[in-house]
Amino acid sequence: MEYRQTDTSCPLLQQLDRLPTLPRPVLGHAQSLPNQAIDRPHRHPWVQLSYAVRGVVTVETTDARYLAPPSLAVWIPPGLEHGVRLGSETRIRSLYIAADALPERGCQVLEISPLLRELIVAFSHFPVEYEEAGAEGRLVRVLLDRLACAPSRALMLPWPRDPRLLPLCLQLAAQPDCPLPLGHFSAQLGLSDKTLSRAFKADTGMSFRQWRQRCRLLAALPLLERGERITDVALACGYDSLSAFIAAFRELLGRTPGDYMQQR
Incomplete structure (x- = not known):
């Protein structure tokens, strides 16, 4: 058969x-x-x-x-x-x-x-x-x-092995629109901003800012695939301006969110 x-x-x-x-x-x-x-x-x-x-x-x-x-x-x-x-x-x-x-x-x-x-x-x-x-x-x-x-x-988000950083990363991945700055998290952990930044770079190969931006952009993809408005997606993923979202999206994926939506 x-x-x-x-x-x-x-x-x-x-x-x-x-x-x-x-x-x-x-x-x-x-x-x-x-x-x-x-x-x-x-x-x-x-x-x-x-x-x-x-x-x-x-x-x-x-x-x-x-x-x-x-x-x-x-x-x-x-x-x-x-x-x-x-x-x-x-x-x-x-x-x-x-x-x-x-x-x-x-x-x-x-x-x-x-x-x-x-x-x-x-x-x-x-x-x-x-x-x-x-x-x-x-x-x-x-x-x-x-x-x-x-x-x-490069559509991957590395998870840190440092037990101090993992809960922070999971929180940001679950809430990509979280506006809290690096200083908030370093104070929470009892670290200086510099120490937290060094730990992030050593454990993920990315700075805190780079990791957070990658996290937000990856969170945007399912929303765009569902056909949500680009402006709404930018806000939902923590971007203060549409132009900042478009620039970051183009840098990672080589095209604008509008081009991505048209190619769908």
Whole structure:
């Protein structure tokens, strides 16, 4: 019997977390997965590529948070514990890739070109055990080649390991519009501004200001994907002016929020 990936009764998809190996170099599925099925921390002996054809995918690890709108995807290496969260309107096309099918790389956000997007979508409708020697196998080889050279993007938010900093970062991530300055948090922790700034840089590789700006911009992506007004998104993410939000957004994503909305 040939199992289709759109068939939710497929034993291979139901038992994915118990498979010792993949039946083919790449496994995928076209159906949208419920949040509860993938939100819990878990790991695989293979690569997972979490890609949303609509909405935003959020991948959480102990070290960082990764966000990917439809022009991007999160590459999760084998053995890394992670959880995946989706918005209610998000539709994903996850790929599971044999660990030896592509060169190793760490967890990161990859750029998905229009060609790569179409390859992923086309593959998601293949049989699970597709014909490797035929046209389907040739498409898979092109897909893997395009993934191997996909550039990475900085849509990740590193979590600090310093127990003094983590509660502060979690608070700011939950409240991106929080207006409190660095001095408020350094006073709370009984530190000087300089000491807190040094600790932030040492633990995250970013200054407090850079980390907070990245946090706000990542919080903006799901709101833009829901179609909210750009001005409202800027205010909700703690920006005092629309121009400051536009400039920061362009610096991180290479385009303005207006361009991003049009490309949706």
